[in-house]
Amino acid sequence: xxxxxxxxxxxxxxxxxxxxxxxxxxxxxxxxxxxxxxxxxxxxxxxxxxxxxxxxxxxxxxxxxxxxxxxxxxxxxxxxxxxxxxxxxxxxxxxxxxxxxxxxxxxxxxxxxxxxxxxxxxxxxxxxxxxxxxxxxxxxxxxxxxxxxxxxxxxxxxxxxxxxxxxxxxxxxxxxxxxxxxxxxxxxxxxxxxxxxxxxxxxxxxxxxxxxxxxxxxxxxxxxxxxxxxxxxxxxxxxxxxxxxxxxxxxxxxxxxxxxxxxxxxxxxxxxxxxxxxxxxxxxxxxxxxxxxxxxxxxxxxxxxxxxxxxxxxxxxxxxxxxxxxxxxxxxxxxxxxxxxxxxxxxxxxxxxxxxxxxxxxxxxxxxxxxxxxxxxxxxxxxxxxxxxxxxxxx
Numbered sequence: 001x002x003x004x005x006x007x008x009x010x011x012x013x014x015x016x017x018x019x020x021x022x023x024x025x026x027x028x029x030x031x032x033x034x035x036x037x038x039x040x041x042x043x044x045x046x047x048x049x050x051x052x053x054x055x056x057x058x059x060x061x062x063x064x065x066x067x068x069x070x071x072x073x074x075x076x077x078x079x080x081x082x083x084x085x086x087x088x089x090x091x092x093x094x095x096x097x098x099x100x101x102x103x104x105x106x107x108x109x110x111x112x113x114x115x116x117x118x119x120x121x122x123x124x125x126x127x128x129x130x131x132x133x134x135x136x137x138x139x140x141x142x143x144x145x146x147x148x149x150x151x152x153x154x155x156x157x158x159x160x161x162x163x164x165x166x167x168x169x170x171x172x173x174x175x176x177x178x179x180x181x182x183x184x185x186x187x188x189x190x191x192x193x194x195x196x197x198x199x200x201x202x203x204x205x206x207x208x209x210x211x212x213x214x215x216x217x218x219x220x221x222x223x224x225x226x227x228x229x230x231x232x233x234x235x236x237x238x239x240x241x242x243x244x245x246x247x248x249x250x251x252x253x254x255x256x257x258x259x260x261x262x263x264x265x266x267x268x269x270x271x272x273x274x275x276x277x278x279x280x281x282x283x284x285x286x287x288x289x290x291x292x293x294x295x296x297x298x299x300x301x302x303x304x305x306x307x308x309x310x311x312x313x314x315x316x317x318x319x320x321x322x323x324x325x326x327x328x329x330x331x332x333x334x335x336x337x338x339x340x341x342x343x344x345x346x347x348x349x350x351x352x353x354x355x356x357x358x359x360x361x362x363x364x365x366x367x368x369x370x371x372x373x374x375x376x377x378x379x380x381x382x383x384x385x386x387x388x389x390x391x392x393x394x395x
Contacts, residue, residue, distance in 0.1 A: 005052070005388075006318060006322070006389075013048075016365075017366045019366075019367070023296055027287040033288055037369055037371075041378075044375045044377065045378060047375055047378050048378040051385075052386050054386065056334070056383075060111055074139045075139060078142060095372045098136075101136050101152075102152075109133070110159065110337050111330065113129060120164040121166075126165070126173070133152045137152045145361065147361050148362065150362075154341075157170065158337065159336060162323075171199075172205075172209075172213050175196055179217045184228070196214065260354060262284050263353060263354055266301035276299050288369045289363060289370065290352065290363065293353040296367075316343055323339065331387045339384070342380060350364070
């Protein structure tokens with residue numbers, strides 16, 4: 001079966017990118033960043049059309065090859081000088097390998113889980129799937145790039161859930177994170193740990209799994225406060241400033257405070273295109289990349305942000321429909337994994353701009369300046385378009 005081209009998905013992506021180019025121009029009118037972004041958009045559309053035409057079975061066949069190439073490219077920047085080693089410099093070309101790694105990981109995890117659909121609930125399958133994620137996660141963390149590293153975790157959670165892991169198993173997998181969050185107050189952690197033991201007991205969890213989950217959470221609950229007491233003061237400060245930016249308004253909290261001021265100052269209608277003190281007077285940091293959503297809020301206000309959020313809603317609605325209508329599980333897993341890459345980027349970046357998320361440097365898809373992210377994003381759209389058109393074909 002061959003379905004029609006999903007014009008809604010493609011047009012939403014292009015409109016969002018055009019708005020992004022406008023915002024990049026308004027954030028840095030004296031630079032040629034908007035010209036470069038326009039060229040990247042044209043290249044992205046070419047990549048989108050090319051990947052729309054490539055059968056999904058090709059991505060299935062090359063899944064592991066994509067993954068190993070992505071890992072090699074992730075490792076390469078680590079041999080370069082400097083504390084931040086996220087970009088690979090090849091003559092006049094510079095790109096960020098972690099952007100290519102996001103769809104590569106989504107594709108290989110979709111194949112891995114599809115191949116083991118009859119063993120999806122086994123500890124071995126979950127552990128092996130976790131290893132697939134941990135490899136790029138550790139490499140990207142060493143670059144360091146926390147935001148992108150967390151994308152791999154999001155892909156893992158979404159993929160194993162769609163593959164057939166039940167909610168209770170997901171809760172057990174997430175329990176170590178809950179232990180970390182609650183361990184700073186021993187009463188709250190003790191209540192959580194007792195509740196976890198009760199759930200384990202009444203769910204009739206196998207003894208080996210019972211011991212692994214309970215002892216693992218016990219170890220984390222005991223060690224987290226000890227680790228906190230021994231980490232450097234500046235590391236503590238970064239976490240505390242996220243919870244309360246006012247602790248260091250001219251240092252670690254400056255970015256979040258200025259971003260919130262910019263978004264709030266736009267009020268209902270905004271200050272107008274090319275207007276806004278936070279943007280024009282350069283109070284807003286990274287205004288063409290990490291905090292471009294704040295530029296949108298300042299210049300176009302509530303109405304402008306609502307329009308953009310509506311476009312994102314339509315985009316993600318179409319992605320969910322594509323996943324739901326896919327006729328085989330590999331196509332469905334691929335759509336969910338790739339959709340998670342975009343969804344996580346949007347949620348974290350916007351959350352960061354309004355002070356609900358820590359500053360991680362994760363770009364806003366379609367908006368933030370940069371060729372690696374924009375071209376990869378349109379590559380993702382191209383594969384999703386292919387799933388819509390040919391999603392019934394098995395690998």
